[in-house]
Each structure stands twice: as structure tokens, then as C-alpha cells.
Amino acid sequence: xxxxxxxxxxxxxxxxxxxxxxxxxxxxxxxxxxxxxxxxxxxxxxxxxxxxxxxxxxxxxxxxxxxxxxxxxxxxxxxxxxxxxxxxxxxxxxxxxxxxxxxxxxxxxxxxxxxxxxxxxxxxxxxxxxxxxxxxxxxxxxxxxxxxxxxxxxxxxxxxxxxxxxxxxxxxxxxxxxxxxxxxxxxxxxxxxxxxxxxxxxxxxxxxxxxxxxxxxxxxxxxxxxxxxxxxxxxxxxxxxxxxxx
Amino acid sequence: xxxxxxxxxxxxxxxxxxxxxxxxxxxxxxxxxxxxxxxxxxxxxxxxxxxxxxxxxxxxxxxxxxxxxxxxxxxxxxxxxxxxxxxxxxxxxxxxxxxxxxxxxxxxxxxxxxxxxxxxxxxxxxxxxxxxxxxxxxxxxxxxxxxxxxxxxxxxxxxxxxxxxxxxxxxxxxxxxxxxxxxxxxxxxxxxxxxxxxxxxxxxxxxxxxxxxxxxxxxxxxxxxxxxxxxxxxxxxxxxxxxxxxxxxxxxxxxxxxxxxxxxxxxxxxxxxxxxxxxxxxxxxxxxxxxxxxxxxxxxxxxxxxxxxxxxxxxxxxxxxxxxxxxxxxxxxxxxxxxxxxxxxxxxxxxxxxxxxxxxxxxxxxxxxxxxxxxxxxxxxxxxxxxxxxxxxxxxxxxxxxxxxxxxxxxxxxxxxxxxxxxxxxxxxxxxxxxxxxxxxxxxxxxxxxxxxxxxxxxxxxxxxxxxxxxxxxxxxx
Ligand SMILES: Nc1ncnc2c1ncn2[C@@H]1O[C@H](COP(=O)(O)OP(=O)(O)O)[C@@H](O)[C@H]1O
Ligand SMILES: [Mg+2]
Numbered sequence: 001x002x003x004x005x006x007x008x009x010x011x012x013x014x015x016x017x018x019x020x021x022x023x024x025x026x027x028x029x030x031x032x033x034x035x036x037x038x039x040x041x042x043x044x045x046x047x048x049x050x051x052x053x054x055x056x057x058x059x060x061x062x063x064x065x066x067x068x069x070x071x072x073x074x075x076x077x078x079x080x081x082x083x084x085x086x087x088x089x090x091x092x093x094x095x096x097x098x099x100x101x102x103x104x105x106x107x108x109x110x111x112x113x114x115x116x117x118x119x120x121x122x123x124x125x126x127x128x129x130x131x132x133x134x135x136x137x138x139x140x141x142x143x144x145x146x147x148x149x150x151x152x153x154x155x156x157x158x159x160x161x162x163x164x165x166x167x168x169x170x171x172x173x174x175x176x177x178x179x180x181x182x183x184x185x186x187x188x189x190x191x192x193x194x195x196x197x198x199x200x201x202x203x204x205x206x207x208x209x210x211x212x213x214x215x216x217x218x219x220x221x222x223x224x225x226x227x228x229x230x231x232x233x234x235x236x237x238x239x240x241x242x243x244x245x246x
Numbered sequence: 247x248x249x250x251x252x253x254x255x256x257x258x259x260x261x262x263x264x265x266x267x268x269x270x271x272x273x274x275x276x277x278x279x280x281x282x283x284x285x286x287x288x289x290x291x292x293x294x295x296x297x298x299x300x301x302x303x304x305x306x307x308x309x310x311x312x313x314x315x316x317x318x319x320x321x322x323x324x325x326x327x328x329x330x331x332x333x334x335x336x337x338x339x340x341x342x343x344x345x346x347x348x349x350x351x352x353x354x355x356x357x358x359x360x361x362x363x364x365x366x367x368x369x370x371x372x373x374x375x376x377x378x379x380x381x382x383x384x385x386x387x388x389x390x391x392x393x394x395x396x397x398x399x400x401x402x403x404x405x406x407x408x409x410x411x412x413x414x415x416x417x418x419x420x421x422x423x424x425x426x427x428x429x430x431x432x433x434x435x436x437x438x439x440x441x442x443x444x445x446x447x448x449x450x451x452x453x454x455x456x457x458x459x460x461x462x463x464x465x466x467x468x469x470x471x472x473x474x475x476x477x478x479x480x481x482x483x484x485x486x487x488x489x490x491x492x493x494x495x496x497x498x499x500x501x502x503x504x505x506x507x508x509x510x511x512x513x514x515x516x517x518x519x520x521x522x523x524x525x526x527x528x529x530x531x532x533x534x535x536x537x538x539x540x541x542x543x544x545x546x547x548x549x550x551x552x553x554x555x556x557x558x559x560x561x562x563x564x565x566x567x568x569x570x571x572x573x574x575x576x577x578x579x580x581x582x583x584x585x586x587x588x589x590x591x592x593x594x595x596x597x598x599x600x601x602x603x604x605x606x607x608x609x610x611x612x613x614x615x616x617x618x619x620x621x622x623x624x625x626x627x628x629x630x631x632x633x634x635x636x637x638x639x640x641x642x643x644x645x646x647x648x649x650x651x652x653x654x655x656x657x658x659x660x661x662x663x664x665x666x667x668x669x670x671x672x673x674x675x676x677x678x679x680x681x682x683x684x685x686x687x688x689x690x691x692x693x694x695x696x697x698x699x700x701x702x703x704x705x706x707x708x709x710x711x712x713x714x715x716x717x718x719x720x721x722x723x724x
Contacts, residue, residue: 050724053410053724055409055410055723055724075412078410078411078412079412081410083406083407083410083411084407085403085406085407085410085724086403087402087403088402088403089402089403089404089406089407090402090404090407091256091260091402091404092402093259093260093263093264094256094259102252102256103407103408103411105247105249105252106249106252106253106408106411106413107411107412108249153411
């Protein structure tokens with residue numbers, strides 16, 4: 001598989017309510033890569049994702065999706081991206097199938113029932129739950145439906161905003177397996193999180209975001225995962241800002 | 247299916263799955279149907295009752311035996327205003343203006359209410375009309391169903407998900423707008439039924455259709471306002487608070503304030519003072535019963551000249567009847583000046599209140615509604631004028647009979663003995679001067695023209711809110 005740059009932030013600077021929230025961050029993702037943007041509350045993680053979707057204008061620098069400047073064509077960017085917002089972004093009055101159908105219809109796609117079943121199989125949502133309304137779902141089950149939707153949208157790129165917060169450890173493990181699985185089928189995945197352990201477990205690379213600045217970047221060795229201890233020290237501020245490339 | 251329709255359908259699905267929404271809508275519909283049925287029965291009963299009273303009153307007058315003509319002038323006659331067909335939906339001012347007038351010589355009485363209570367009265371609840379249900383309570387229903395339309399998606403996080411899929415804010419708002427527009431259209435089915443009933447009672451399509459139209463626009467104004475707040479609000483609680491405040495202000499506070507400021511800035515002249523000046527003026531007119539009243543010297547002289555008679559006894563005509571006509575005409579002229587002045591002042595006041603419809607669509611729709619139904623102040627005045635035309639007509643008809651069918655000598659000698667009393671009567675066929683009374687409302691097109699300002703106000707409201715909604719939808723962000 002040839003590696004092409006799917007997402008790129010280039011000296012991206014973003015203001016929200018006259019406050020500089022991102023101060024010139026640069027990073028990029030190639031296809032099949034899982035990139036975790038790690039940072040504390042208010043670091044600017046969600047802001048970064050919204051910038052890729054063209055919801056926040058870049059005051060300086062650019063954001064590119066598939067090599068195209070988002071500010072020039074946010075429609076193309078949104079069509080290429082499946083985005084899971086921070087909150088469980090599905091309808092409680094609908095069951096899993098109805099949720100999938102509704103979002104897909106609005107995205108201009110129609111999928112038959114076997115395709116929906118297949119997607120829900122892939123995220124291993126218990127078949128018995130699928131016809132139940134989401135108000136009875138656990139956070140983990142909702143997250144599965146959301147991922148199933150992303151799979152069905154069949155976009156190259158997934159943006160996930162704190163997808164594991166609120167999940168129990170086994171659900172997190174299951175989720176990470178799914179993410180790795182999707183990356184292996186060619187999806188490019190940018191997830192933001194404040195979970196150091198999870199980021200190390202799933203990401204090919206980790207960017208450390210603090211106060212709107214990218215203060216560190218870590219890559220996994222070719223045959224393993226990023227070492228949690230190193231990232232943890234950097235995250236909790238026990239090391240000086242570095243451009244570490246482990 | 248287009249994205250707009252997909253959103254519309256889902257909104258309906260959301261309502262149908264919400265027990266609270268269903269329960270409240272069902273409750274409203276039950277009350278509305280009940281109020282409509284009872285108002286319909288009440289107005290219909292009143293219509294029959296008044297028609298009956300009118301017939302009886304006319305028969306009684308015409309069936310009077312041979313009498314002295316002036317006794318018939320004082321005997322008098324009742325007229326009744328038949329309710330407008332659309333009064334089954336909006337009785338308007340009818341409930342407070344009176345529908346019965348006692349017509350007699352020398353006076354213009356004020357309208358009163360029919361003596362007998364109507365059979366289908368709601369027991370003190372007759373103020374609750376279908377029109378009021380739509381003006382006051384239907385907006386609450388729109389708020390209940392619509393306040394969360396957009397802000398609910400924001401709170402659930404589905405808004406960013408939808409927008410990130412490429413759905414535009416305007417498209418989302420349009421879908422919700424269509425869902426609510428459909429809802430209020432269905433909510434108007436009872437108005438449509440009232441309209442059809444009114445048509446069968448002789449109402450014109452133009453009036454009934456216009457009435458339906460103004461209520462549709464009115465409810466769409468609430469739909470647009472509700473969606474606007476839902477689009478701009480950060481959370482549901484804010485949306486509800488803002489909309490509840492708007493409902494209170496627009497439906498209750500502002501209309502009441504409009505009435506208060508108008509009665510203060512454009513007060514009607516005090517009834518007692520006006521009546522006193524009027525009475526003074528009338529006293530100077532002379533007494534038509536008194537042939538020797540100096541006021542009538544000129545009339546007497548010219549009559550004598552005209553008939554070449556030396557004394558009033560020699561006249562071929564009964565001067566008492568002639569003077570009665572003259573006195574009634576003079577008196578009526580003065581009474582009409584005051585009546586016109588009072589009605590003009592009332593209209594001015596009413597128009598001033600109506601002008602506040604620029605501030606609140608509830609006032610605009612209320613005014614348009616009763617204008618189109620023909621239950622407004624204008625139509626009340628119309629009734630008074632038609633009744634007065636009938637009154638002066640039959641009183642003068644009797645006075646003419648007095649002048650022509652009864653000799654002066656017989657007339658002045660009527661109290662001498664039994665036989666003289668008998669001679670001072672005229673034939674009962676003279677009572678035919680009384681025309682049958684049939685209240686006539688303004689034509690449907692005149693009523694629509696009368697409502698044009700209120701309709702313009704509603705149009706302005708919906709136009710401004712639609713623009714604001716388009717703007718708010720366009721700036722919708724995750
Ligand atoms: N809607 C908004 N308007 C103005 N400022 C915002 C808004 N959302 C977030 N911010 C500010 O931007 C900064 C970054 O927020 P965010 O990207 O949401 O952080 P994170 O997702 O890393 O917790 C914070 O300081 C926050 O206060
Ligand atoms: Mg965030």
C-alpha cells in the first residue's frame with residue numbers, strides 16, 4: 001500500500017472567542033495510520049478535529065484533507081471524514097438500525113439490512129440489542145453503533161473525539177482492537193484522548209498537545225508499541241518539552 | 247427521499263415515540279373538540295332563539311288591535327341580531343356587546359342581552375372559545391413540541407455529527423420547520439370543520455378561507471419563533487425559559503398593555519357627562535306631544551298657509567301627527583350626532599388597540615379573526631345603525647298614520663268618553679309600516695378589506711421571523 005498524506009495541519013493557528021486556542025501546530029497522518037492526540041482538558045484537542053472539518057477557520061497556517069485545503073472546500077473534507085463527536089452522538093429514540101439508516105440517508109447513502117447487520121457484526125454488537133432503542137444502551141454499546149456508522153459511511157478517514165472516555169476496561173480493549181483492525185484495512189484514524197495508556201496501546205504515533213501547542217511527538221517502533229512510561233512522564237510534565245522520536 | 251423530508255419524518259417519529267408529547271396533544275385536541283362543539287351548540291341555540299324571538303316580536307306588533315297610533319309608537323318593538331355563521335368559531339365581541347335592542351319612539355336604547363339564558367351555556371366557561379384556544383393555547387403546544395427541535399440535537403451531540411456529515415444548518419432547520427408546519431396544519435382541521443359548517447349556514451368561502459389562512463400564518467409565526475430560539479439556545483432549559491417568557495409577553499402582557507395604554511391615552515368621554523349635554527340639547531328641541539309648544543309656531547303657520555285653513559281644526563291633516571314626525575326627526579338627528587360621535591370614538595379606540603398588532607401577533611390574529619367572522623366592533627355598530635334605521639322608519643310610519651288616518655278632533659277628544667276613546671283608534675292594518683328585521687353583515691370582501699392591516703402585521707411577523715431563521719440556520723455550528 002502506498003502511503004499518502006491524508007491529514008495535515010500546517011502551522012495551524014485557531015482562535016475561539018478572541019482567544020488563541022491553537023498556536024501554530026503542525027503534524028500529519030498517512031493512510032493506515034493511527035495517530036493519538038494526547039492532552040489535558042482544554043488543550044485544544046477537540047478544536048483540532050473541528051478544524052479538519054472546516055468548522056473553525058484557520059487564523060494562520062492551513063489544514064489539509066487529502067491534500068486539499070479545507071478552507072477552500074469543506075464539503076469535500078466532510079465527505080471524506082467520519083467524525084465521532086465527544087458526546088454519544090446518536091438518537092435515543094431510535095434503535096441501532098434506525099440510527100444507522102437515518103444518518104446514512106442524510107449522508108446520501110442507502111444501505112440494505114444485510115449491510116447494516118454486517119457492520120454491527122464487525123463491531124460485535126449483540127444481535128439481541130440491535131432492535132432496542134439506544135436509551136437502554138450502555139456507553140460501550142453506543143460507541144459500537146457509532147463506529148458501525150463510520151464503517152458504513154466508508155470514508156478513508158476517521159476522527160474520534162475521546163472515544164474511550166466512559167468505557168470500562170474490557171470495552172476499551174475491544175474498541176482498540178477494532179481501531180487497529182480498521183487501520184489495517186487502510187483507514188486513517190486521528191483520535192484525541194487524555195488516556196496515556198490507551199493512546200500507547202493503539203496509536204502508531206502520539207502527539208502531545210498542551211495549551212494549544214504540540215509539545216512532543218512519539219512514534220512506535222516498527223515491531224512494537226510506544227512505551228507508556230516515556231509518554232506518561234512527558235504528559236505529566238516531568239520532562240522538558242522535546243521533539244522526541246523514540 | 248430528500249434530506250429535508252428525512253429530517254421531517256424523523257421529527258414526527260420522535261414525537262410519536264414521546265408519551266408526554268402525545269398526551270399533551272391529545273389533551274389539547276379533546277379540549278378543543280369539546281369547546282368547539284359547545285360553542286357551536288351555544289351559537290346555534292342562540293341563532294334559533296333570536297330568530298324565534300324576532301318572529302314572535304314582529305307577530306305581536308302586527309297583531310295589535312286597532313289602537314291610537316301614538317300608543318303603538320310607545321308600544322315599541324324588539325330586534326335581535328342573528329349570530330354570524332363564523333361566530334361558532336370566534337364569537338368575538340358578541341359576548342359583551344348585546345344582541346337585542348328595544349326600539350320605541352323618542353329614544354335610542356342601548357343593546358342588551360337576550361333575556362333567557364341559552365340552553366347550551368358552558369356554565370361560566372363560555373369565554374373559552376375555539377378562537378381563544380388557538381390564539382392562546384395552540385402556541386404552547388407548538389412550544390412544547392418544537393422547543394427542543396434543534397437544541398435537543400445540540401445537547402445529544404447529534405448536531406455536530408449531522409453537520410460533520412455535510413448536512414447544512416439551513417437544511418436541518420428546514421426539515422424541522424416542515425415537521426412543525428405539518429403539525430400546525432393538522433391542528434387547524436377543527437377550524438376547517440367550523441368553516442364548512444359556517445358555509446352551510448350561508449358564510450362565504452372567502453371569509454372562511456381567510457380565517458383559516460390567518461390562523462395558519464399565526465401558528466407558523468410561533469413555529470418560526472420556537473425554531474429560532476431552539477436554534478440559538480445553548481441548552482433546552484434556556485430555550486424553554488425564553489419561549490415561556492415570549493408566550494407570556496406576546497399572548498397576555500402585551501395585549502393587556504395595549505388595551506390599558508389605549509384607554510388611558512384615548513379615553514372615551516364619560517357616559518354620564520355626554521348624556522347630560524345631550525339631554526340639555528334635546529330639551530331645547532320642544533315636545534312633539536304638545537301642539538302649543540312655541541317651538542312649533544312656524545310649522546303651524548306654514549301648515550295653515552299650505553292648506554289655506556284658519557285654524558288647526560280646519561286642517562285636512564292631523565297636526566299632532568305632523569308635529570310628532572317633525573319632533574321625532576329633530577330628536578333623531580340630535581341623537582344620531584351623539585351616537586355617531588360615540589361610535590367614532592369607540593372605533594378610534596379599537597383601531598388604536600389593533601395597531602399594537604405590530605408588537606404582538608396574538609393581537610393581530612385576534613383582530614383579524616373577529617373582523618373576518620363579523621363579530622367585531624364594526625359589526626356591532628352596523629347592527630345598531632340597521633336597528634335605528636328600522637326604528638325611525640316604523641315610528642315615522644306610525645306618525646304619518648297619526649297625521650293622515652286620525653282626525654285632529656277625534657284625537658284631542660279621545661279622553662272625553664268611551665265612544666270618543668273608540669273613535670280615536672286607527673285600523674290595525676296601519677301596523678304594517680313595520681318592516682321585518684334581518685341583520686345584514688358586511689360582505690366577505692369588505693370584511694377581508696377591514697382585516698387588511700392585521701393581515702399585513704401577521705405577514706410582517708412571518709417574513710421577519712423567516713429571515714431570522716434562515717440567518718440562524720446558516721450560522722449553526724457544532
Ligand atoms: N465554543 C467555544 N467557544 C469559545 N471557546 C471555546 C469553545 N470551545 C472550547 N473553547 C476553548 O478552547 C480551548 C480548547 O478547547 P477544546 O479544544 O475543547 O479542548 P479539549 O478538547 O482539548 O479539552 C479551551 O480553552 C476552551 O475554553
Ligand atoms: Mg474536547
